[in-house]
Amino acid sequence: MVNRIILILKSYKGGILGVSLLLFLVIITFYTIINIPASERSEWNNPSYWINYPKNAAPYWTNYFMELFNQKLPEHKIFTMNDAIVRNYSEGTDYKIENSTFIYDYDFETFPPAFSIPYSIQVGDIPPAVEISVKRPDGLVFVIYYNSLESLSNGLDDTNGANEQDEIQSNGEILIESQNPTVKDDVSTNVVSQRLFSSSREITEALSDYTNLFDFSTNGLPAEKIIFSGTKSNVPLQGKYEFIFSLYSFDDNTDLKDILWIVEGKVFGVLGTDDFRRDISFGILIGTPVALLIGVTVAITSTIIGLFYGLISGYKGGRTGGFMVIIIDIFLSVPTMVLFIILSLNYGKSILFLIGLFILFGWPGLALINRTFSVQIKNYPYVEASKLMGESDFRIVIRHIVPQLIPFTLANFALSVPAAILGEAALSFLGFGDPSFPTWGQMLQDAHFSSAEILGYWWWIIPPGLMISITSMAFILIGRSLESKAKFDKRR
């Protein structure tokens, strides 16, 4: 059996390509199922899961091409607590300073798009104070943030509101930020968590003290374009930057629980990120099993329905057969796209519904093909002979006609997978996808909604569509090979 398959594939090069593409997809599927647990898969549409990722970052390998033009886009950099150099000072008995210093050797020609500093502090009886400063390569030191957490714990809502408003004003599209309150106060353990964004008002105000150090007007410039800028003109200053996070604590219970220093980049990961900071490679991975599931389920079911419907209508003939053909005709004359949209409007957004829909409109075409064949086979002498011998209709169909049709049915199966996959992608693109099963079509919908094609975010558009094409292509190639194999066998 295996040898035979290999032999078949050898004579059909397209088939080999198809099988290897399919193998590639199956490997991705297994990799996804094993490595990404279901709980994590559902995080795709959860913005807070992706908050530490950069926004609209290109794949990192674009830098290899940029180097040809002597340019390099800044990489995404996350400094964790382990990267920090911690120094403790204590002045007297009543307060001590804990300095966490991060060193970043910045050697890019462009500014980073943003930075953010999420931190959480365990607060004791007396609220501590926090100071963030930057020591630049040219020796200047900017204090970009100073806050005593007293004001935080007293006027929590106040600060929070101001912060959020500021976010919306400065960026205009703060979808993720505004959904996540920047300040979370956990009462039980008394841990204050805050996320400081480069666009927040406190930083902008603090930086306005240093305006006179620059030879140009820093008015209206975002924080990262001031901090990382040379003093002569507004171009990035390269060299070692030291970010110092100082915690002034006044009792022994105060402790820095966690801190990250995220300098957002313009390149990230193998496939980059999208406007919602999601890692595109993650979406590509989790989309694979769903696409295969939809395609294969629809194809198997509609092939089987089509096979038996076509068989019966062809074998019966006469009035019943004619009526059955009219039903096929009706199904085939329906403007499917329009009807799909109308149906999805009411029942959409469920993967089972989509699968049912594609089965409902997938089988009639296959039934028509099978009918033609079964009409032919019915008139073969050996079928008529077995009829004369008194075999029942059921037996004749199962024993003599179905085996004849199996090669073609296999080909039809493979050829009807792409229709389902392309259909699901199109409906997802129109916004009728199942949100709990992220698919490539939904990724493209998000891309289109964010005007990715106009803004030139090619890394967001190409991979999902390419995966759709590869999947369809694999099945088309396999189907074509099986088809020509079946035709060849039949002729013999």
Add this chain to the structure above:
Amino acid sequence: MTIILYILKKIVILIIVLLITMLLTIFLLGSTIDKIMVDNIRMQVVNSLSNSLSESQKLNQFDNMEQRQKFIDQQIDLQIKSLGLDEPWYSPKKIMNTLFQILTLNLGNSRFFTTHDGSSSVNELIKEKLPNTILLFTSSSLAVVGLGIVIGSYLARREGRITDKFIAGLASLSLSVPPWWFSMIMIVVFSFFLQIFPARSTPVIPPDSPGYFASLLYHMALPFITIVLIGFASSIYYVKYIILRVIEEDYIKTLGVIGIPPRKILLKHALKNASPQLTTMLGVGLISTLGGSILIEEIFDWPGMGNLFYNAILQNDSPLIIGLVYFFTLLYLATRFVLDLALSVLDPRIRTEDN
């Protein structure tokens, strides 16, 4: 006689499909339409009450708010009864009524969209957008088939293995690539990187200004090129396949034996005999692009019916959706019918095949 029967059968099927589609649409959207109409009536009643009465009358006419509310409810009920809205949308009378209204093109007004002149009538809206859809998709389908016939018949005469393989591969590729995704890629390439064509295909100047048509054609270029690029490989592949099959027939081979030049055989006899299949190809191409038009028009922002449909769905504009479904189905079925008709004229065998 058989041809009339054949056409009649086709017409009956088309009418059944049209009725099913429209009934389904009414079933799915009927309840929302009723809700919209009741809301409109409520607003009208309340508005007319507060407009027609002066301050003092308002106070005098009703003793308290309850009474006023009662009066309003009464008025609303009266109007609802007179319009037949008290019956549920699934009552047969109501459905027949709605169906009749749709079939007589009494489609009502859109809730959110207006034409350039400011009319919100669904008919006017469709009248404005339909020509654009037909312009784009007919011209590009014709171009695809034309290219297919020219290149396909050229390739059929000289079977080079490399070009054959290349075209076959390209055809498989274009079948597996989603056309709307390819459109996005085209926008990235031609509008973002090369900046040759505008990314948004709706002309910025108003439709009644003199340069509008030229501008429209310029904006049409990118969608047109995209559709042609998607379709041409399959078109060439099929034309070549069809012509090769015709050329294999004995009567064509005979022509070659009696000394008629191959060029003449191809143009005069082979193409003529392949015409039914070629027509099918054109028809199927048109039909399939019509469904895809919703996505492609939306991506290019081409001012056609598909784009309007997409936006109507986003806004949940039920009257407009129903009107557009009707027109789309009509357009689709009409194309199919013309195709069937043309086929039965070109190829008499088809008429009797089923019987």
